[in-house]
Amino acid sequence: MPLPTKKFETARFQSRYEERLTRLAILISFDIDGTLEVGDPPGVLTMELVRKTQEAGILVGSCSDRPISGQRAIWEQHGIAYDFAVSKHQLPDVKERFEAEAYYHIGDREDLDRQYALAAGFEFFWPDEAVSEPWLK
Amino acid sequence: MTTENAPASMYRTTEGLGVWEHKGKVAAVGIGHSPTTRRWDGTAENTMGANSIFALRQAIADAGVDPADIDGLVLDPVTTTGAHWPPGQEIPMDVVNHWNSTDDPLDGIAKLSAEWILKNMPELTNVKFTMYGQGCMSHAIVVAAQAVGEGRTHTCLVLKSWHNLEGRYNQSGVSAQDEVPGSFALAPGRTLWGAPGSYGTALQFAEYCRKYGKSHDMMAPFMANSRRNGLLFPEGYWAQHRPEQLTAEDYLNARWIAKPANLFDNDIPIMVSGAYLFTTAERAKDMKQKPVYILNHASSRGAQRSVLPTLDEVEKETAETGRKIYEGAGITAADLSFENMYDGFALFHQFHIEGLRYRGMQNGDALDFYQKDISIEGPDPVLPSGGNIGSGRSRFWMHTDSIQQIQGRAGARALTGVKPEIGVSGGPMPMGGNFTVWSATPD
Numbered sequence: 310m311p312l313p314t315k316k317f318e319t320a321r322f323q324s325r326y327e328e329r330l331t332r333l334a335i336l337i338s339f340d341i342d343g344t345l346e347v348g349d350p351p352g353v354l355t356m357e358l359v360r361k362t363q364e365a366g367i368l369v370g371s372c373s374d375r376p377i378s379g380q381r382a383i384w385e386q387h388g389i390a391y392d393f394a395v396s397k398h399q400l401p402d403v404k405e406r407f408e409a410e411a412y413y414h415i416g417d418r419e420d421l422d423r424q425y426a427l428a429a430g431f432e433f434f435w436p437d438e439a440v441s442e443p444w445l446k
Numbered sequence: 447m448t449t450e451n452a453p454a455s456m457y458r459t460t461e462g463l464g465v466w467e468h469k470g471k472v473a474a475v476g477i478g479h480s481p482t483t484r485r486w487d488g489t490a491e492n493t494m495g496a497n498s499i500f501a502l503r504q505a506i507a508d509a510g511v512d513p514a515d516i517d518g519l520v521l522d523p524v525t526t527t528g529a530h531w532p533p534g535q536e537i538p539m540d541v542v543n544h545w546n547s548t549d550d551p552l553d554g555i556a557k558l559s560a561e562w563i564l565k566n567m568p569e570l571t572n573v574k575f576t577m578y579g580q581g582c583m584s585h586a587i588v589v590a591a592q593a594v595g596e597g598r599t600h601t602c603l604v605l606k607s608w609h610n611l612e613g614r615y616n617q618s619g620v621s622a623q624d625e626v627p628g629s630f631a632l633a634p635g636r637t638l639w640g641a642p643g644s645y646g647t648a649l650q651f652a653e654y655c656r657k658y659g660k661s662h663d664m665m666a667p668f669m670a671n672s673r674r675n676g677l678l679f680p681e682g683y684w685a686q687h688r689p690e691q692l693t694a695e696d697y698l699n700a701r702w703i704a705k706p707a708n709l710f711d712n713d714i715p716i717m718v719s720g721a722y723l724f725t726t727a728e729r730a731k732d733m734k735q736k737p738v739y740i741l742n743h744a745s746s747r748g749a750q751r752s753v754l755p756t757l758d759e760v761e762k763e764t765a766e767t768g769r770k771i772y773e774g775a776g777i778t779a780a781d782l783s784f785e786n787m788y789d790g791f792a793l794f795h796q797f798h799i800e801g802l803r804y805r806g807m808q809n810g811d812a813l814d815f816y817q818k819d820i821s822i823e824g825p826d827p828v829l830p831s832g833g834n835i836g837s838g839r840s841r842f843w844m845h846t847d848s849i850q851q852i853q854g855r856a857g858a859r860a861l862t863g864v865k866p867e868i869g870v871s872g873g874p875m876p877m878g879g880n881f882t883v884w885s886a887t888p889d
Contacts, residue, residue, distance in 0.1 A: 349484060349687070349688070374701070374709055377695060377696050378690065378692075378693050378696050379688070379696070396699045396700055396701055396709075397701050398701040398702075399699070
């Protein structure tokens with residue numbers, strides 16, 4: 310059997326990737342303060358990580374105690390095409406708006422992130438867990 | 447020199463006292479502020495004590511006074527309402543020893559004595575009068591005003607400082623203890639196990655809405671106006687760190703803290719110090735800034751029958767406070783150019799201004815009033831300082847703004863719809879606080 314060419318390999322990967330996206334849409338909600346590098350305090354997750362995640366076809370947005378207009382401004386300032394920006398208690402609304410097979414929220418607070426996320430039916434990552442991008446594995 | 451709390455005799459707490467005997471004889475001249483930060487960074491250079499010295503020196507320089515001429519200092523020794531130093535947590539002695547310390551190593555970090563200030567400001571060589579006005583700047587101001595009026599001091603610094611530590615407010619120190627004394631745990635916001643700080647105000651506001659047919663949504667214009675004014679306040683936290691407008695959408699989508707008090711109805715705790723220089727009307731004439739004369743100070747000491755004040759009790763107390771303010775100043779509500787009553791929690795500002803009968807309003811009118819033009823450009827400005835909502839928890843933005851407005855130094859926040867001649871500021875609570883009437887002229 311001939312070895313696949315690089316072109317063939319790329320096409321096969323793309324096809325698998327698209328199939329995965331079709332079957333397994335992923336949505337990731339990012340807390341800001343204490344989670345993203347632009348937060349106060351700054352978190353460990355870079356905006357580059359978010360951009361890469363978004364470019365991989367994953368639905369991304371923010372769920373924060375920051376004003377919604379302020380959240381939007383952060384995404385726009387960094388040129389990231391976000392899908393949603395909501396207040397902390399609005400994760401259930403996000404789940405209702407977007408159909409996905411996996412919902413993740415990433416945040417730094419037990420009470421305001423983890424508990425809200427689990428109650429809304431999201432899986433949860435602490436920021437240091439999210440650095441390795443477990444949703445891509 | 448031992449510093450005592452101000453005696454009860456220095457406060458004007460009842461109606462029927464007539465015009466304040468020192469009306470127009472005391473003036474505010476200098477203003478100073480430290481930069482704001484969200485929390486202490488652990489360094490000696492950025493302690494609350496360091497901020498205090500910075501603000502005091504700014505006020506002295508602003509007034510153009512020789513520090514040796516200052517003979518009085520009034521301050522609040524309590525520098526937090528909820529960032530308590532955890533028992534057993536190591537105190538950084540390198541920070542303590544960076545300064546001239548007192549017997550209490552937390553002095554200058556998480557509390558503040560007059561002794562610490564005087565030890566660390568060697569230029570204050572002639573301070574002979576010190577006194578505490580506990581609670582907030584509103585308190586310290588009335589003590590200082592009365593002290594200058596009575597001749598206890600002729601050139602007096604007034605200081606309020608705030609520290610804020612790592613971690614969440616009201617969840618460390620005494621707030622996290624398994625047992626607390628007396629009725630401590632019953633008051634809003636004091637312990638991990640109790641209700642949020644704003645719950646009492648939220649209950650009163652809920653009853654207010656029910657009684658007068660109003661809604662929480664009607665607060666949105668007030669909140670947007672406050673943040674707008676705050677963003678025009680270069681000394682404030684939001685202007686310095688996150689210059690974001692708060693829109694109606696932002697406000698209406700915020701989560702509840704104690705329904706109907708939401709996240710933005712609660713002010714953000716910060717590190718900041720503010721200072722003023724008060725003096726006699728005579729001495730003020732020769733100082734660098736335009737004197738702002740104090741026409742009166744009045745205090746509220748409302749008594750509640752139960753754990754929380756009812757709406758009826760609040761309305762009775764704020765109306766009485768309004769009458770005391772006007773009586774002592776010899777003015778009426780019609781004489782007010784503007785109001786700068788306290789707002790940290792946002793949901794009680796309307797109690798204060800309805801008590802004042804500001805622009806003729808009666809109980810239940812304020813939220814409708816908020817739907818009209820309440821901007822600094824209009825004829826009916828509401829809270830031109832932006833208050834704590836506009837600039838973070840200091841409890842003194844309203845005083846600074848009142849002085850700056852009348853001095854013509856409010857910058858982009860300057861009132862243009864009215865001529866700022868007489869303003870009133872004070873707080874904190876509708877059931878208990880201290881209030882001051884400021885004027886461009888002594889009479």
